[in-house]
Amino acid sequence: MSITLFALGGTIAMGDAGQDGPGVLPRLTGADLTAAVPGLADLGEPLDVRDVLAVPSANLTYRHVLDLVDAASRAVAAGAVGVVVTQGTDTLEESAFLADLLWPHAAPLVFTGAMRNPTLAGADGPANLLAAARVAAAPAARDLGVLVTLNDDVHAARWVRKTHSTSTATFVSPDVGPIGLVVEEEVRVLARPERREPLPPVDPTRLGATRVALHTATLDDDGGLLGGLAGTHHGLVVAGFGVGHVPGALAPMLGALAAQIPVVLTSRSGAGSVLRHTYGAVGSESDLQRRGLLNGGMLDPYKAKVLLRLLLAAGVDRPAIAATLARHG
Structure with missing residues (x-):
C-alpha cells in the first residue's frame, strides 16, 4: 500500500531561473518537493513519487489530464490507497473538475499546489503537499471523488474556484464552503456530498x-x-x-x-x-x-x-x- 504522487510542475515546483532569465521556472522534481516536507515519513504510507510534466499549468491540456487520470487509475489498481497531484494553480480548478467527471474509484484523488514559490518567505507548497497526502491516506476521504486541498481546507472539485490572484487562501467553494479540514494532522470531513456517476471514458482523439x-x-x-x-x-x-x-x-x-x-x-x-x-x-x-x-x-x-x-x-x-x-x- 502506498500514496502515489504525480508532479506536474507549477509554482510549487519553481526555482530561480538564474542565467535563463528573470523570475522563476519549473526546477524541482517530485523528489525535491517531498524532500522539503517534514512529516511525510510519518504518514504510515510510503510515497511513490512520479514526475509527469514540469510545465506551468497554463500549458496543460485536456489530453494531459486524461493521461493523468489513466495513470492514477493504474496506481490505484496496483494498490495505492490514494493519489496526490501537484500542479500550477492557474488551471487547477478545471483540471480537478475534469478529473472528477471521469474518476471512478473510491480512493481519493487529491489536487494541490502553491501560491508562493519556494524562493519566497512563507512558501506554502510544503504544507499544502503534506495536507494533500494526509487527505489521500485518510479513510474518511474515500468515496468523495476528486478533492482539492490547499491552506488546510478540503474542497470538492465540483465546487472549488480560484478567487484571488496571489492570496494563499485563494481556493474557496463560494456556494458551499470546504467539505473538510486538516486539523492537528487529522483529516476531518464535515460534509459528504452525493457522489455522481462518472461519465463514460472519452476518446482522446475525438x-x-x-x-x-x-x-x-x-x-x-x-x-x-x-x-x-x-x-x-x-x-x-x-x-x-x-x-x-x-x-x-x-x-x-x-x-x-x-x-x-x-x-x-x-x-x-x-x-x-x-x-x-x-x-x-x-x-x-x-x-x-x-x-x-x-x-x-x-x-x-x-x-x-x-x-x-x-x-x-x-x-x-x-x-x-x-x-x-x-x-x-
Missing part, C-alpha cells in the same frame, strides 16, 4: 478535435465575436450577467447559434445559480431558454465548458446534454 467556445457578456456587448462561431465550434458556453442575462441585442444571435450547436447559459458572477423563470425581458434567462439555450444551473462558466466539451466529444445528443447539466448544475 476530444482533441472538439471545440467549445466561451463568451462572457459585458456592458454594451454587440456580439461581434459570435459571428460564424457555429462553423468553427461544436458548442458554446455563455457567461451571462447575474442570474443569466445578456444585452437584448445578443439574444437573437444566441438563439440562432442554439439552433445549430448546444449553447449553455451560466453566470459570470462567481457564485449562485442561473435562474429559469423569474425574468421575462428580451435577453433574460426565460427569453434565452425559449430561444434554445441550455440552463447551466450552478456550474460556473469554466466547469460548464469542461463538461460540455466532454459530452460533445462522446457524441451525446442535446436532450442528454440538458439532462447531464441538470444533474451537475
Whole structure:
C-alpha cells in the first residue's frame, strides 16, 4: 500500500531561473518537493513519487489530464490507497473538475499546489503537499471523488474556484464552503456530498478535435465575436450577467447559434445559480431558454465548458446534454 504522487510542475515546483532569465521556472522534481516536507515519513504510507510534466499549468491540456487520470487509475489498481497531484494553480480548478467527471474509484484523488514559490518567505507548497497526502491516506476521504486541498481546507472539485490572484487562501467553494479540514494532522470531513456517476471514458482523439467556445457578456456587448462561431465550434458556453442575462441585442444571435450547436447559459458572477423563470425581458434567462439555450444551473462558466466539451466529444445528443447539466448544475 502506498500514496502515489504525480508532479506536474507549477509554482510549487519553481526555482530561480538564474542565467535563463528573470523570475522563476519549473526546477524541482517530485523528489525535491517531498524532500522539503517534514512529516511525510510519518504518514504510515510510503510515497511513490512520479514526475509527469514540469510545465506551468497554463500549458496543460485536456489530453494531459486524461493521461493523468489513466495513470492514477493504474496506481490505484496496483494498490495505492490514494493519489496526490501537484500542479500550477492557474488551471487547477478545471483540471480537478475534469478529473472528477471521469474518476471512478473510491480512493481519493487529491489536487494541490502553491501560491508562493519556494524562493519566497512563507512558501506554502510544503504544507499544502503534506495536507494533500494526509487527505489521500485518510479513510474518511474515500468515496468523495476528486478533492482539492490547499491552506488546510478540503474542497470538492465540483465546487472549488480560484478567487484571488496571489492570496494563499485563494481556493474557496463560494456556494458551499470546504467539505473538510486538516486539523492537528487529522483529516476531518464535515460534509459528504452525493457522489455522481462518472461519465463514460472519452476518446482522446475525438476530444482533441472538439471545440467549445466561451463568451462572457459585458456592458454594451454587440456580439461581434459570435459571428460564424457555429462553423468553427461544436458548442458554446455563455457567461451571462447575474442570474443569466445578456444585452437584448445578443439574444437573437444566441438563439440562432442554439439552433445549430448546444449553447449553455451560466453566470459570470462567481457564485449562485442561473435562474429559469423569474425574468421575462428580451435577453433574460426565460427569453434565452425559449430561444434554445441550455440552463447551466450552478456550474460556473469554466466547469460548464469542461463538461460540455466532454459530452460533445462522446457524441451525446442535446436532450442528454440538458439532462447531464441538470444533474451537475
